[in-house]
Amino acid sequence: MSLFEDTYLTLEQPAEGIFRDKGSKFVAYAYPFKDEAKLKDIIAELKALHPKARHHCWAYRLTPDRAVFRVNDDGEPSGTAGRPILNVLLSKNVTNILVVVVRYFGGTLLGVPGLINAYKSATQACLDEASIVERTVNDVYRVQFEYLQMNAVMRIVKDENISVLEQHFDNNCVLVVEMRQLQVEAVVGKLSQLEDVQVSYINTL
Incomplete structure (x- = not known):
């Protein structure tokens, strides 16, 4: 491949x-x-x-x-x-x-x-x-962010049509998302530009 x-x-x-x-x-x-x-x-x-x-x-x-x-x-x-x-x-x-x-x-x-x-x-x-x-070959990532960044993170998730596998919203929020490998570079780049947002790779589906 x-x-x-x-x-x-x-x-x-x-x-x-x-x-x-x-x-x-x-x-x-x-x-x-x-x-x-x-x-x-x-x-x-x-x-x-x-x-x-x-x-x-x-x-x-x-x-x-x-x-x-x-x-x-x-x-x-x-x-x-x-x-x-x-x-x-x-x-x-x-x-x-x-x-x-x-x-x-x-x-x-x-x-x-x-x-x-x-x-x-x-x-x-x-x-x-x-x-x-x-x-499609999909990668799974964990996105951790401050509650104040919720709108910005969710806007990217919606705009890029990313699947949310898990979500936990508190003062510190966590999303587990799945995206096509061809999307990864662009999406991770956008998320990483946000303040107090951490993106970590989990596995490939």
Whole structure:
């Protein structure tokens, strides 16, 4: 992701797709996915849903810059399942997504090319059904200021159309705000010019 790009493509809601070859059935499930800790629960749910399936192979991509990914072949020959799933995610340029492909063995060996094609095709069928949406990369900041600066701070927040996540108004006021990365330099610059206003970075969404 370049310095001037603050958007990414991801999944709006879970989706499913199916591919069949020589009696084997490949059922693909795609999920919006940001937390690696939830992977085990999702796999456990699918194993409970498909107790007779032979394999539960998966791949995921994380973070707006699309830098984090993992694959798992779950007993299939190395490189024939997780990597083809990931390659579809790469070609679709999507992130914050997990795809699990559940395989029912049909009795006929597909061979390495056949497996690669099956896991790729199941994933493609799933994402063809999915709703892919564009999201902005947002930063979260804490703004602390004296009560007397309330009007000036809130005017900037309104003018720049910034989302307020939390607010605490007292003698010392605190706002937790979310803004697109492309806005950050201008907004932080305006706020920092005000007297007794402190702006601190929290994290990226």
